[in-house]
Amino acid sequence: MSAPVTGTPAALPEELAAPERTGHRGSALVHRLFVVRELGILAALVLLVVVTVVANPRFLSGQNVRDLLLSAAILTVLAAGQTMVIVTRNVDLSVGSVLGLSAYATGTLLVVAPGTPVVVAVLAGTAVGAVCGLLNGLVVAAAGVPSLVVTLGTLYAFRGLDSLWASSADRLQINAADLPSGFKALGGARLLGVPVLFLVAVAVVLLVGWYLRTFRSGRELYGIGSAPEAARLSGIPVGRRVLTAFVVNGALAGLAGVLYAARFQTLDTTAGTGQELFVVAAAVVGGVAIFGGSGSVYGAALGALLLTTIGTALPQLGLDPFWRDAAVGALILAAIALDRALQLRLAARLRGRNARRDR
């Protein structure tokens, strides 16, 4: 379909000429840009894997890949939740502490009541996270305090609560031997050779992605992030939506805590320390704009996978593992610079088209 209603057809690049109306074409262009952006991360990921495999063929061995997917699962779940929050122009820095608290709570539950079914343990950990998220969301939405500040505060508070609980219960560390075997089996369980924990993460990403794309309230999250005031004036219940985003993110951080407990099986109160930065990094690398309004959960998930792969690939490439953080940092900077460039180009194109139409 290259039958633009306005302007000079020759001036319109082939790829842009899609539906009838300009507005639709504009959004098609935006959509295409995101697809390109995600394909870009995917390409980077594939390139990294190929280079590593060339250097060390054992990189793609079954066990290695499974370890990689297991590590990525936790970060991916966190990144999926964080995306929902960042899209609304907020941020949740407390997820690392929520993960730690939930992991410890789950572990304690299983130690105290070894007969607890795995499903109940998973739900309990998720619920702990949801309560934390509710607290964050209430302060952010009701008191109107910037989320960066609130969640910086709860980053400390939840971590403190975690270690206070551990020291007052006189159980500073939970070891694998203390955990029931049913739960431990979850950590190593596979379905068709794929770790179950990774499948959980994939399911979470698909669910959140579906919600953000299809549901009216999901679309409204983007609206809030693009222009909070406009969203309010057009009747979107901003406070309630933001609160929901925080609760879901908290619940997912809680779930990540359960995954953490199942994977590592040795829990102390430092679990998840510093994760918040990697989570935000994964989302940003995945093309989620830090000031809200754009980005997808698939991108964030790919970002999480890429960050985890870098961590595992560097030693295989014969590089010092000390390079990992530096590589992650450089990747974040490259990603936001790329986003900025794409954004400027997109703006220029849309402006150009509108100018032609107005003529």
Next chain:
Amino acid sequence: MTVDTAPAPAAPAPAAPARRGRTLPAGSVITTFLVLFLVVAAFSVEGFASTRNAGFLLLDVVVIALIALPLTLIVVTGEIDLSVASTVGLCSAVMGRLWVAGLPLEAIVPLVLVLGGVLGAVNGFLVTRLGLPSLAVTIGTLALYRGLAFVVLGDQAVADFPRAWTTWAISSIGSTGIPTVVVPLLVLVVLTGVVLHATPIGRSLYAMGNSEDAARFSGIDVARTKLWLFVVTGVVSALGGVYWTLRYGSARADNATGLELQVIAAILLGGVSIFGGSGGLLGVIAGALLLGSVRNALQLVNVPSDVLNIVTGVLLITAVVAPQVAARVKGRRRRRPAS
């Protein structure tokens, strides 16, 4: 100068505390709080009011207060720098590496300060020239600089610095118990305070934080000012790195990990708005001292260190929520007669 004549309906909620901050001296609430806490602690916590303890307390606050100085200016302009603690770590690591390589400290210190300036300039360049959000940029450089610190020094520690330097770092003035290093810190505090509160540069920082466009239209070179702020923050963080290394007598790549959050907590506790445009240096210093004193007092009464984290978090949230709620209550009262 009619910056503040905007009618009430045009001002969004977050602007309210800013205006209030200008009528009340900025940070007076937190300063009052600090004084009250010090008085109560002096009477109720055994050993709190001793010179020895005051010395310890101040030593622990020095680096946080030092880095908070330039970072406050950055936050006032509406930007943020999360990479300060990684700059401390990288500078500490480089300091250790150069010392092992045989350079004298007299040469190392200036080199490290220059390095800090370069690291800050990288942040500033990305933010002001490429127009990238400082939050994302400095999360990136937080990882990058910390990573480079590990590349430089690995997981080893360099600890054989000359005694003369390391003892100076923890020495005190005569028998007062006040650390020597507080003197240069005070000079920097006064200097920063004068720049922020008594010069056109300081006024321009608030202007930028309130409305960058308005600041630009009134002839302020926003990009260049911000670039220099990031450079200065880098240099001061490097200075913090040098001091940290000497104070603990050990150069390590993981020095000061997570310190950025404590510095930012002190700044926000001190009443500086995260959105920029309001707050003052007095409050920030009080905020840093309050955090340090609460920690110190709790340690003295043997409260487990876990509670400290809870207290820090709750203090931070209360400090931000309280004025917000107060402003809302006041706003509601003001609006009622109008409608």
